[in-house]
Amino acid sequence: MNPFHYSKPVDVSQAISLAGAASRFIAGGTNLLDLMKENIARPEHLIDITGLPLKDVRETASGGLLIGAMVSNADLAWHPLVEQRYPLLSQAILAGASPQLRNMASTGGNLLQRTRCYYFYDSAVPCNKREPGSGCPAKDGLNRIHAILGASEDCVATHPSDMCVALAALDAVVHVEGRGGKRTIEFADFHRLPEDAPQRDNQLADDELITAIELPPQGFVAHSHYLKIRDRASYAFALVSVAAALELDGDIIRDVRLALGGVAHKPWRDKAVEQSLIGQPVSRENFVAAAEAILRDAKPLEHNAFKVKLAQRAIVRALSDAATGGKA
């Protein structure tokens, strides 16, 4: 690890005033320190944000929840209001990492964790995400874990978070604050597709701090399910994951959310396909049709063609499990 300066601000405005291109905020440290040990992140200054008053989960006036950026992943997954009203989010968080890491990892940090592409992690090889313009060895290299949707010539990395897949399905809103003031970002717009600038994972500016995540009231309590497919039973990143949520009237679908993890540079949603399910009855046929439609533009690489079928089947399974109550 390179040497760096360390400071621990006590309020948000102090933290923001310290921020700059050569500095990084540190929360749980579970991703940033890992990258610093690998010499991939080389901040000159760490701004410890664990002392900021961003640790509450509270109800909003509209009946949703406002989750402070420093709430740990474990506390969030096991928060009574989250367990009762947003079981999809609890399930997704608990499917990720390990109990130790979830105790450390923060809500804000989880959104900003970087890809697990092995080439990104190997500073001896080129990588457009790490060194813009240097090339992408994954495209023609080992690409079993890489993207099948929304990738570009420059980058085929995926976003590794489980929590974010549930947040995408739930239409969460990200609250941020920077030197220019406060703003909110719809979850669907928060992360980017790689296009020609894969070094940028999201829309956040260098001086901007995530302060909170807001959940709208609709938590799909009765019918939701998070399905994660991975190489071992636990403690592994998703090859494919699906957050499925349904609002049913009898067996007619009144509302539906489908978000995919492990397949793209951001949690993947296709609102046109969701729309096509509304008004339809719950049926395997309809779920299969939706699954095929979501993957219609999939562009698998040499080693990850299996993800297309896997994703389709996972979508059908997750929707079916959600329809029957999500307990699977």
Added chain:
Amino acid sequence: MSETTNQAFAEHAIALTLNGQSRQLNVQPWSTLLDVLREQLDLVGTKKGCDHGQCGACTVLRDGKRVNACLTLAVMCDGAELTTIEGLADGDTLHPMQQSFIKHDAFQCGYCTPGQICSAVGLANEGRAQTADQIKELMSGNLCRCGAYTNILAAVEEALPQSAAKASAVSEGGIDA
């Protein structure tokens, strides 16, 4: 530890409670808790397996919660209450989880054991595991390269109720931690 490798980068003074004792330490910002425990404080019970959060060998308890010491900066532990494997026993009386690991012969080489035990104590504090399947899932952050999982599971399963009772007694102030 008053000299710094590079004068431009300051050491930081931190105060914490470690295994029940107050400690004042000077640490460099980039030192992990794991390295400070092992190199600076000679508490070598906590092990370094992967140094990347992947194996759980470095698990310690921070304010009663299990964390990976390899991904924790020591400088960020100012004010924390830490318990390592060296601090679990009460004098010569082993913690019930330690006793259970011995009873069930829950190790082969023993390298993962301190992390397994601290993790299992953290598991008891959380109060979330009732069944063997839940224990397995919630102990998945601790790998054992010898594959002693069957006996580890048996040890954790047996000691969990007693460890949980001890945890709630401590949090109610009934037992000196």
